[in-house]
Amino acid sequence: MDLRAGDRLAMLLPNEPEYLELIYACSWLGVIAVPVNARSSAAEIDRVLADASPRGLDLALVAAGADCAASMAAGAGQRAAGRCGRVLSGSNLRPGRDPGSHLHERHDRPPQRRCADPRQYSGQYRPSQLLDALPRRRCAPPRGAGFHILDFPFIFAAPAFGTCQITIPKFSAASFCETVCPANASAAPCWCRR
């Protein structure tokens, strides 16, 4: 791939190992991954890709597997691919299909668009307890960056700004706190030094 650090790489992929490979490849190269939910509608995909199009960065490409490329060519992706760059791979194009339905059909699972009833969570979560433990500092994004929640900026834009992404392989409250807690922190994790 003709990608350089700072480029944005949009990914419209189902949940499969290649997705993780791309995520970590981007982190390794300093490329900003723009994950696009494969369950999104064509309009939603169009909106995400339009929002994530180059903003002071060099280039944005659309990488997709064969089925995903077909989905993209079917609707919004066609416009987005023209706007963002080129489709890196693709075949078996079948126009007129909703991207999500295409992917779901591939996995023989119908789209699940159910929205959980928030009332079932009533009293279950107490996020304010955790938020109260956080310092009351204003969260300022890196200078010059225009972040959008759909960009998953915290994780996927990290390499472009020289920060380090840490993955907790087996999450637990204790492992999370131990990872964050700066009490025993070294100056920088060894794998962050360049």
Next chain:
Amino acid sequence: MPGERVSRTVLVPTMINLLTQFPDLEQFDLTSLEALAYGGSPMAP
């Protein structure tokens, strides 16, 4: 990998729930955290 001074993180509500229910939470210094994003499912305010 203790003490990485994590400044930003993304969790799902299930993980946030585990944290809020974690009895030893106050024993950890989480002041390096500046922002916590979540997604994947709804969460009551």
